[in-house]
Amino acid sequence: MWIVLVGPPSGCDTAAMTEGELGAFLRSRRESVSPERVGLPSGSRRRTPGLRRAELATLAGISVEYLTRLEQGRDKRPSGKVLTALAEALRLSDEEIGFLNQLAVAGSGTELSPRRHQGSRVVTRSMQAILRQLEPAPCFVVNHMADLLAWTDGYDRLVRPLGVFEADEPNLIWFTLTDSRARTAYPDWERVADEHVADLHELRRGDPEVDAFVERLSHTAGEEFTRRWGRRPVGARRTGNRTLEHPEVGTLTLSFETMRLADDLQRLIVLLPGDMATETKLNRLSGYEAGLRVVSAG
Template sequence: MIEGELGAFLRSRREATSPEDVGLPAGGRRRTPGLRRSELATLAGISVDYLIRLEQGRDRHPSIQVLTAIADALGLSAADRAHLNQLAVVGQGVGLCPSGRPQLATTVRSATAAVLDALDPAPAYVVNHRSDLLAWNDGFERLARPLGLLDGSPPNLARYVVTDPRARSAFLDWADVADEQVALLHARRRGDCGTAQLVDQLAESAGDEFTRRWERRPVPDIHPRTIGVTHPQVGVLRLTPEPLTVAGPDAQWLTVLVAADEVSAEGLVRLGAGGGEPVLRSLG
């Protein structure tokens, strides 16, 4: 499913762009959504045949000039342009798994664990590039455990959001949260077997709903959006994720959940009250 990402991403953005978006007349009835290949090729100044090769994954190394022309023709956002550039740089390492085993970070460094501990009681956690929860602090434990988010070995944010029915009740804007998790899988994956297996599992468990999201090639928001969480103990909390890249050879991200308003800040205080000393929760 992760094969041919560059071409699939271009196709998804072409199909999501209407003629009116780029100043063209709508014309007659269209068999496919969005722009025709001939229309995009004309706008970008490339041949239709070359655009077909790009979308079908037969040319994985287009020049920066060609990608810029296509991005300009489609009016891509800054986030989409950054993702397109990343795909081009990666060069479409399709299905790479030289060892035949998942290549995943499964533990955090002691220094990262110390940062999590220092952040407590603010909820904070660390994930790898396939959204496995590697470590978290007591503040996150109190927030996430009652929601069922920490079930599983290891717990996985994407799997919980997409496949666990409790997630639909936990998140006020579940569809937006699901889109973001799929976008993060796209952006952070390395083409390793572990991520490919997770994507296949999510497609099998969630069916067309996941597949449609995956094939739209969503891109993570540059500025993380505030999410609403309905917590069984303190009610609605509005939290803004602040992700930070963890230095080191393995791709890891430390995210702190910050209260977006006073009511949520008070809710987090109530949630953390009577808890004793901060304790680092970690797998690995």
């Protein structure tokens, strides 16, 4: 699994990081990890705390000589792939990963991995608990690529009949731009599609993961997507109203609010009824006689 990147620990001053700090950090974490934690026998004849260099090198898939150079500060430009492997082997916490990322950037100008955003598929336990508290409202968490990562039962009942969850890894942009059912679900499909493409343009910025996603969309969605992509629409909305045609309850007017989460790679979207008719229909879908309340349209 790819790791989540978060900011550095509080009090961390990137400018004050001295030469050799990356190696010292890796060495300190190696010495603090018990063999049992990574599935190795502890033994009774260990002369040093934590893991031996040979053990960590094996777990990370690198040579002992290279790990030695890293820890001694003789190699200052490890690849993102190597740093990611070391972070996983050392069982680093999110906070430690964020600090390692800062050290890597300060030392070499590169981040842990050019595919670092894939770590944004991990939803924290606290965010999952928040979603449970938001029931029965239709709420969901997406990453920067609009992959659906977690959602309430209310959202599941709302969009499953549309076909959103038929993909192995459901993605809202992919569904909107490649599934013909999306045109029926969204009466204002043209605007929704433009907003998704605007999001992709904003995200691109040399990110190879986004480039690969755009390439797949070009092959699957064809001319429709290529034309829209070349037009470079702008104006992706983070709040507003949207109309949805539901196969079971008919037309729904939904207000949505988007909240960026702490690592800025995930977003929580909350949907609420925009009128009394929609409130009644959402309550019917959720099996609640009361609960969701209308919000003012605007």
